[in-house]
Amino acid sequence: MSNRSDASARASGAVLLEVEAISLAFGGINALSDVSFDVKRGEIRAIIGPNGAGKSSMLNCINGFYRPQSGTITYKGKAVHRMRPHDAAKNGIARTFQNIALFRGMTTLDNIMTGRLLKTRSNVFYDALYLGPARREELKHREFVEHVIDFLEIQAIRKTPVGRLPYGLQKRVELGRALAAEPDLLLLDEPMAGMNVEEKEDMSRFILDVNDEFGTTIALIEHDMGVVMDISDRIVVLDYGRKIADGTPDAVRTDRAVIDAYLGVSHG
Amino acid sequence: MLYREAGQFKTSYAADQAILPILQDRIGLALILLVAYVVVPLVGNEYWLSTIMVPFLVYALAALGLNLLTGYAGQLSLGTGGFMATGAFSAYKIATAFPQLNIVIVILLAGLVAAAVGLLFGIPSLRIKGFYLAVATLAAQFFLIWLFNKVPWFTNDSASGVISAPPRAVFGHVFVTGAEANPQGKYLFALTIVALMALAAKNMVRTSTGRAWMAIRDMDIAAEIIGIRPLSTKLLAFAVSSFYVGVAGALWAFVYTGAVEPLAFDIDRSFQILFMIIIGGLGSILGSFLGAAFIVFLPIFLNNAPPYLGFQIAVSTVTELQLIIFGVLIVFFLIVEPNGLARLWQIGKEKLRLWPFPY
Amino acid sequence: MGFLYSILIDPFVQIAQQPAFFLEVVIGGLLAGVMYSLVALGFVLIFKASGVFNFAQGTMVLFAALTLVGQMEAGVPVWIALITTAIVMVILAFGVERLVLRPLVNQAPIILFMATLGISYFLEGLGQLLWGGDVHTLSLGIPSGPLIVRGVLINKFDLVAAAVAGVLVTSLALFFQKTATGRALRAVADDHQAALSVGIPLKHIWVIVWAVAGLVALVAGIMWGSNLGVQFSLVFLALKALPVLILGGFESVPGAIVGGLIVGVAEKVGEVFWGPALGGGIEDWIAYVLALVFLLFRPQGLFGERIIERV
Numbered sequence: 001m002s003n004r005s006d007a008s009a010r011a012s013g014a015v016l017l018e019v020e021a022i023s024l025a026f027g028g029i030n031a032l033s034d035v036s037f038d039v040k041r042g043e044i045r046a047i048i049g050p051n052g053a054g055k056s057s058m059l060n061c062i063n064g065f066y067r068p069q070s071g072t073i074t075y076k077g078k079a080v081h082r083m084r085p086h087d088a089a090k091n092g093i094a095r096t097f098q099n100i101a102l103f104r105g106m107t108t109l110d111n112i113m114t115g116r117l118l119k120t121r122s123n124v125f126y127d128a129l130y131l132g133p134a135r136r137e138e139l140k141h142r143e144f145v146e147h148v149i150d151f152l153e154i155q156a157i158r159k160t161p162v163g164r165l166p167y168g169l170q171k172r173v174e175l176g177r178a179l180a181a182e183p184d185l186l187l188l189d190e191p192m193a194g195m196n197v198e199e200k201e202d203m204s205r206f207i208l209d210v211n212d213e214f215g216t217t218i219a220l221i222e223h224d225m226g227v228v229m230d231i232s233d234r235i236v237v238l239d240y241g242r243k244i245a246d247g248t249p250d251a252v253r254t255d256r257a258v259i260d261a262y263l264g265v266s267h268g
Numbered sequence: 269m270l271y272r273e274a275g276q277f278k279t280s281y282a283a284d285q286a287i288l289p290i291l292q293d294r295i296g297l298a299l300i301l302l303v304a305y306v307v308v309p310l311v312g313n314e315y316w317l318s319t320i321m322v323p324f325l326v327y328a329l330a331a332l333g334l335n336l337l338t339g340y341a342g343q344l345s346l347g348t349g350g351f352m353a354t355g356a357f358s359a360y361k362i363a364t365a366f367p368q369l370n371i372v373i374v375i376l377l378a379g380l381v382a383a384a385v386g387l388l389f390g391i392p393s394l395r396i397k398g399f400y401l402a403v404a405t406l407a408a409q410f411f412l413i414w415l416f417n418k419v420p421w422f423t424n425d426s427a428s429g430v431i432s433a434p435p436r437a438v439f440g441h442v443f444v445t446g447a448e449a450n451p452q453g454k455y456l457f458a459l460t461i462v463a464l465m466a467l468a469a470k471n472m473v474r475t476s477t478g479r480a481w482m483a484i485r486d487m488d489i490a491a492e493i494i495g496i497r498p499l500s501t502k503l504l505a506f507a508v509s510s511f512y513v514g515v516a517g518a519l520w521a522f523v524y525t526g527a528v529e530p531l532a533f534d535i536d537r538s539f540q541i542l543f544m545i546i547i548g549g550l551g552s553i554l555g556s557f558l559g560a561a562f563i564v565f566l567p568i569f570l571n572n573a574p575p576y577l578g579f580q581i582a583v584s585t586v587t588e589l590q591l592i593i594f595g596v597l598i599v600f601f602l603i604v605e606p607n608g609l610a611r612l613w614q615i616g617k618e619k620l621r622l623w624p625f626p627y
Numbered sequence: 628m629g630f631l632y633s634i635l636i637d638p639f640v641q642i643a644q645q646p647a648f649f650l651e652v653v654i655g656g657l658l659a660g661v662m663y664s665l666v667a668l669g670f671v672l673i674f675k676a677s678g679v680f681n682f683a684q685g686t687m688v689l690f691a692a693l694t695l696v697g698q699m700e701a702g703v704p705v706w707i708a709l710i711t712t713a714i715v716m717v718i719l720a721f722g723v724e725r726l727v728l729r730p731l732v733n734q735a736p737i738i739l740f741m742a743t744l745g746i747s748y749f750l751e752g753l754g755q756l757l758w759g760g761d762v763h764t765l766s767l768g769i770p771s772g773p774l775i776v777r778g779v780l781i782n783k784f785d786l787v788a789a790a791v792a793g794v795l796v797t798s799l800a801l802f803f804q805k806t807a808t809g810r811a812l813r814a815v816a817d818d819h820q821a822a823l824s825v826g827i828p829l830k831h832i833w834v835i836v837w838a839v840a841g842l843v844a845l846v847a848g849i850m851w852g853s854n855l856g857v858q859f860s861l862v863f864l865a866l867k868a869l870p871v872l873i874l875g876g877f878e879s880v881p882g883a884i885v886g887g888l889i890v891g892v893a894e895k896v897g898e899v900f901w902g903p904a905l906g907g908g909i910e911d912w913i914a915y916v917l918a919l920v921f922l923l924f925r926p927q928g929l930f931g932e933r934i935i936e937r938v
Binding site: 395403404411414418419535542543546585587589591592593596598602606 | 738
């Protein structure tokens with residue numbers, strides 16, 4: 001597996017995640033209305049749309065933070081009306097957040113280690129004694145996390161409390177925490193927000209590498225059209241909580257409805 | 269130059285994970301242990317051992333317990349006194365009901381009882397956060413003290429409501445509680461228990477248990493999304509914390525004061541321990557000890573310094589001054605160094621790394 | 628078996644058999660509750676306007692009462708003492724804003740809460756240092772003594788307290804709703820940053836709020852002090868106010884009143900009818916357990932707003 005030229009092959013792969021007729025409302029506001037799309041195994045799926053289109057809400061439904069009023073989420077063949085956060089995490093869904101949800105009081109290393117928590121077999125008693133199983137688990141996971149740290153090139157800030165890191169590095173650490181969980185589906189909420197050109201290139205490279213080397217399926221929300229067109233296999237476009245387009249980058253780029261939405265042409 | 273890490277390379281993750289990776293720190297700890305185990309008992313007189321060192325250890329243990337819950341897991345608790353009382357009274361009931369039971373077992377069992385009670389009062393913590401949780405722990409505090417006051421079973425129907433620790437020995441004939449116990453014995457007993465529990469605490473906070481707690485503290489929503497179960501993590505924090513606090517209460521009754529009534533564990537005690545961990549440093553094992561030391565030594569300082577400097581202060585004034593100083597210090601630390609004395613210590617160590625160079 | 632009966636059946640039987648007495652207890656509880664409301668009002672003010680839970684409110688009540696009583700005992704005429712104390716509370720507000728709130732402006736609520744813990748210790752020590760730790764009697768000529776209305780026994784003092792609370796609540800409610808400052812206060816409570824960006828001077832707002840809370844504390848101090856004597860235990864009012872706020876909602880002025888009433892009634896009724904079966908002293912904890920139950924089922928209180936978390 002190498003680059004985007006395999007897109008068509010990926011586009012016809014098996015479906016990993018499918019959302020059907022998802023509707024979500026907060027009080028009187030309809031965040032999502034009847035949204036359906038799928039994400040195929042091994043692809044990079046972008047979710048785009050103007051601000052307030054419901055993109056983050058969609059991700060939040062997928063990993064169980066919000067409960068949609070109606071619709072079904074089918075992940076790895078199992079269909080549910082509401083995903084529970086713990087089940088999502090256990091079944092290999094990991095994510096990053098728009099506003100960075102790192103654990104400010106902990107170091108980079110510790111933050112990424114928390115990503116391994118679901119895979120850690122230990123309990124408080126072993127931990128307190130730090131003999132045998134706890135020690136082995138600790139070292140085993142430390143080794144894996146160091147691989148992630150090498151991959152993301154953040155060795156130098158290993159022991160820095162994340163609250164002190166610059167924004168771009170924090171986003172990278174958050175990606176590391178998600179990667180540490182060895183996810184099957186990686187949800188990225190605006191991973192490039194607030195970054196300069198260099199940082200965006202780095203992040204794009206990481207995302208592509210994750211997809212290439214580990215075969216991780218990725219669904220990402222992103223505003224930078226250049227990035228989106230470059231790295232995604234397929235794109236879903238949302239506007240005012242509805243899906244208005246769904247297809248390959250070329251198809252979406254020229255779609256009338258999409259252009260209207262972004263230019264702010266109002267449609268009733 | 270003394271405190272440099274240069275030249276100390278870690279060639280394995282195991283070495284890096286050690287509690288004290290820097291050689292100088294290890295030497296420092298060895299020295300402290302040496303002083304604590306050998307010098308203090310030899311040099312200290314009864315006053316020092318019984319009214320300063322032992323309460324310091326007991327307070328430190330209670331502060332440690334509260335720090336695990338509030339500093340590491342982020343769950344504010346104002347019920348520390350009530351859980352100490354639970355430990356004290358449970359130990360009393362168990363010791364009097366099973367006189368042949370070893371005192372160490374008694375104390376550990378008392379801790380377990382406190383842990384169970386803590387677990388119970390921690391159940392609301394899933395739905396309640398921040399200082400709302402403080403209210404639940406306040407309920408625990410007032411209810412428990414009322415319980416131990418009202419229900420005669422806890423004091424074995426004593427008319428005065430005071431429980432006295434029965435004499436018990438370890439290793440057959442070394443008495444650590446009761447009238448026959450000597451100060452050195454009590455001190456070493458308390459020291460050993462506290463040291464071991466501190467080690468366990470340090471182990472817990474640097475492994476997955478601790479990371480899960482800190483994740484819940486920092487952002488419990490994100491923690492849930494990466495798969496941490498908030499309820500069981502919080503309950504575990506309550507249970508472990510209450511265990512520590514319960515053992516501290518048992519030690520208080522058995523080794524420190526020898527006789528205790530519920531009033532000794534009232535709401536003021538809870539605030540006192542909270543104050544210790546704020547000053548000492550939230551989320552720091554060392555901080556728990558520093559905070560406890562501060563509280564134990566401040567009154568002594570206030571009592572003894574003025575005569576040294578040539579003027580007298582009335583006893584009541586000392587108490588009032590203490591309150592004023594406490595208040596000012598809490599605010600001061602929160603503004604200047606929310607991580608307390610422990611962080612100041614860390615900063616000091618950083619400066620030491622460069623000393624005698626300025627930067 | 629007998630114990631269960633005495634908890635689950637007997638109290639209700641007693642209530643049914645003595646309706647007039649029950650009414651008396653309830654009214655007594657309502658009026659006691661009004662006193663709690665007076666203290667809770669101060670909390671609500673500060674919480675509404677700065678999002679800070681002021682643990683020192685109870686100590687402020689004590690400090691205000693002490694300052695008043697201390698002056699009166701030194702021979703200062705009542706009116707001057709009142710005015711001086713009011714000024715002292717205002718100066719206190721300035722001090723708190725300058726030395727505590729401003730340096731901690733963007734910190735987490737729990738840090739601010741702990742800072743008020745510090746203020747509480749400080750005021751406690753200062754108050755006792757200045758005026759001594761004994762109990763002082765405060766007599767301002769507030770009528771007290773029993774009054775019988777249609778066969779029900781009521782205490783005149785409690786009625787006065789209720790009237791005072793009523794006046795206070797009405798004026799505060801009007802203040803918040805009708806005046807520009809009140810509007811600014813509500814804006815600040817909602818969002819510090821947004822309020823700043825609209826030009827609302829945060830510092831002034833905080834001083835105003837803490838000053839008003841201080842004056843409310845003075846009123847509460849007068850009422851409680853006349854009732855119980857001015858003594859250290861007034862500080863525990865701070866703790867009792869917590870359940871009141873939880874029941875009523877932390878940001879609601881009417882909630883503080885209703886919450887206080889409920890807590891007052893619960894305590895009195897609980898103590899009189901359930902107390903004997905449990906050995907007495909229920910008042911120590913019944914308010915907190917009630918609050919706990921509320922927290923589990925309706926954490927925002929009766930008048931509060933649901934909190935939605937967004938990520």
